[in-house]
Amino acid sequence: MGVMVRNLLAQLLGIATAISLAAVGGTAPVPAGAADVRGAPTAAADSPADLTGDIDFSVPSGTFQGELSVSLGTSVTGAEIRYTTDGTLPGPDSRRYDDTPLLLSGTTQLRARPFVGGAPAGDPGTALYVARAMDVSLDLPILVIDGYGKGKPGRDFVDSAALLFEPTGGYASLSATPTLATRIGYHLRGTSSSLFDKAPYRVEFRDNEDDDADYPVLGMPAESDWVLRGPYTDKALIREALTFDLARQLGYQAPRYAFVEFYLNVADRPLGAEDYQGVYMIVETIKNAKNRLDLKELDPDDVTLPAISGGYIFKFEWLTAEEPTLECVGRPATCWHYLEVVDPSPLQPEQQAWLTGHLQQFNDLMQSRSFADPTTGYPAWIDVGSFVDSLILNELTRNFDAYARSSYFYKDRGGKITAGPLWDLDITYGVGGGDNLETAGWQYEQPRWPKPNNWINRLVTDPAFVGLVRARWAELRRGPLSGAQLDARFAAITAPLVNAAERNFQRWPNLTTEKIGPIVTPTADTWQGQVRYMRDWMTERMAWLDSSAGWGGAAAAGG
Template identity: 25%
Template sequence: MKLFKEYRWVGCWSLRFLLAAALFSCQEIKETPVSKGDDGQVFAIDTQESELPYLVIDTQGKDIPYEPGVMAKMKIYQRKKLIQEQAIDLEYRGKTSFRLSDKKGFNFETVDASGEGMDVSFFGMPVEEDWRLIGHVVNLKDKYIWDRSLIYNHVGYELSNKIGKYASRGQFVEIEVNGEYLGVYYFCEKLKRDTNRINLMSLNASSTNLTGGYILKIDKADPGSEHDSKPLSYFMNNWDDDARYTAFNSFRSNFDIFKNPLSFPAFQAPYHSQQFLETYFWYEYPSAENITSAQKAYIAKYIDDFEQALISDDFSESTRTYTDFIDLGSFVDYFIVTELCRNVDAYRISTFLQKDRNGKLAMGPVWDMNIGFDEGGRIPITDWVANYNDYVNNDPWMVPFWWDRLLEDPRFKQAVKIRWQALRQGELSPSQIQKIVDDAVEYLKKNGAVERNYAKWDQGIGVNYDQAVQNLKIFLTERATWIDGQIGAW
């Protein structure tokens, strides 16, 4: 009897082993469904029947640098059909966002087979060679995300374009890079001089008319070509380069943020104790490498003449001289879009200015809204972003005195009032503002892009996408209503 019991136990164990082995074997040979493009390209994720363009970028085994770029192949699919293929020169982009975010952004240039730049159209946008892939900031270590709605830049740029002021055109896409799915990005135009972007007359070393065109930026400094090809570890920690202004790359205002003449030397070491008082103007076009001494002298004097006029004008009188130097309408529109979006980076960084040949200084285009809207908590919903300096002390990048001074001018305020109230009856009506949000959200959600993006990036952060969208819509309603009241009292 004892022998039988031992045999039965051994037999059952053997049977169990055989069954488990068979099950394991079945699991081993079971094929995992593969998502492919119509050309056989295997995707890192199944995009189902998504209308959202899906980009497959392959650097063919090469690491992606910060700058200069690396040659790569880019394929664009829609509903898994290959619709465009292009050689590109790819690099990482951003300063603070590059260092803080696990979801990196990219710059790329479209190139031919030899690596030379070539103009290309994407998604019906005008042909050009310089483009941006911008993702929202995701920090997995500290568990935070900027712009959980994924649409801040799109909303801000659409608002500007709708009121007739060019902002970067774009398209929501999903991307994978070297086989890794990276989620939803905003594929958009680089801001640069071009007939279909910032439409200015060209200016080169042989130009005899010094009046334009110029593009300036009030912004953090770029690392400079001397840092090309340094390892990524350098760019991850090069905070000093953000504040390294030189006579080569920029010029400084002669006035501090309180409109007092500056008495200490320009171009001191990064983050020196008085840097918060300074405003630097970065040479965007012509670039620092191409701008001539005469052109530098001209545009610096022009800015100084404007600033002196703005300071010296008596606003109790009927005459103005500062308006001889600026396109007032562009300042009004820049103010409106910036304030509606509560873009706390505007005025002081990521701020573009332009001056065409024989024209006046104009503000814009608007740019970089990743900590705007309901994310822009440095400024209360019931105050102007222009009053940033009242809430933040000694930031290396403060708001220039221009905006405080303009808000002292009844004529500027009246121009804002007339323009705002007209726009509220049309392009910036409550329904039109909400429609921009609703259309973008519907497009992303119905195509499954939100779900796929956060399957990748919501790693214990706890994103409630619908609530993020609702928060954005509530903010826009409350912000616009507050502006109605403020401007209505002017």
């Protein structure tokens, strides 16, 4: 396959096209265990204090069927209450609450605020009431997003309600108490994946002032920014999850996640069975925050050393990098391309210039004859261990986008350039196109043009670096990548998904569809068959990496 053909395939797999990649799907089923019930909503157990403010809602946030009566009160002395149902904050001219209970018949964002003498006299409060036409009982957590009938989202944030229901006694129900009920903004994300009916979304938790609101989610630390990823071309449903888990066990940065079954209502009607979207992952975004990467934060006035030296998060996004980007000076064959700065945001001109200069020095070094000098070469510039693990993870998975897209790096203040975190791993383990479907060969040899960078290609010419990779691979094959530990990992991650996977593929019947848009995927009659394909592919891939053509005979038996 020639370079031009490979580049065309890569573009088709990675950037938006005019061709719809949506799979053919039927009417959404009512998931197993569904039963229609009626009654008042069950309220959120712990409504966030910043959301309810100084308003007492007689019925806290939750779901309901039919009609719902809600009364309002406040502890602010001598205050009258003004309220809205259109999502806007109440003002002095908003409707006055006259002590008559409000009767709701549809999904409503009820917002209220106390006023004294025509002026705000306390914190506003919001309660979220999602109308539903049914109930379900599922063995995974249930996430509901209701967009108040505004239609499918585009690239701009849409004001919506989010409710999260965790299993109690083994099952989660829409009529039960939501663990979390919050205002959110959400929008479509991704490139080619955004064209799927089962699309990915960016979610931002919001308070009453539309600022970020940090809440814990399913055991993950409190944060405001999340991504919803719905495995679609990954018909085993676990490619990203398993690799994230493996990376964290290695000590490599990777997001935490949780599986949910997702309902999305974009229509102006009660939530129904047709809103079922299947199995999704709630995933931490990559950001500089205490519970994420936790680097030194660059303030706008950090424009001199040592403060200006970090922390930064940057990534390569072949053909799709967004501003601010960093420009390399030099020959196209040895320069970097499509390098986007993720954090800080906004990036000050002085910070952009400093980071560009720092990376230019490193890139120039990597093209020199002395790049591998143990004192002045790349070991003085990069966290070598992270680059070793990055190479192993990208080659193990044969990630189609490895080294080219969603290829993250970070640099803390006074620290070295570090590879990671992992991101975007759906086109892996035998899903994609071209050479990455094969279990033999090196993914770093993929001939994309212009090449985002040649750092790994240069590193693998250094015997000392390759020696570290071989030793690390041997260590991992005796531990996390041994056959026994991988089998245990597969069993643990798939066990909770058995029933949910059946519902997912009733909703999205693509198990035997080989090509989803331009993406080549395995075919198997069952989800279990898809999981087995992935496991078998890994066995063959590791056997090649164990061989003399790979990293050389280091395997434990039974891989």
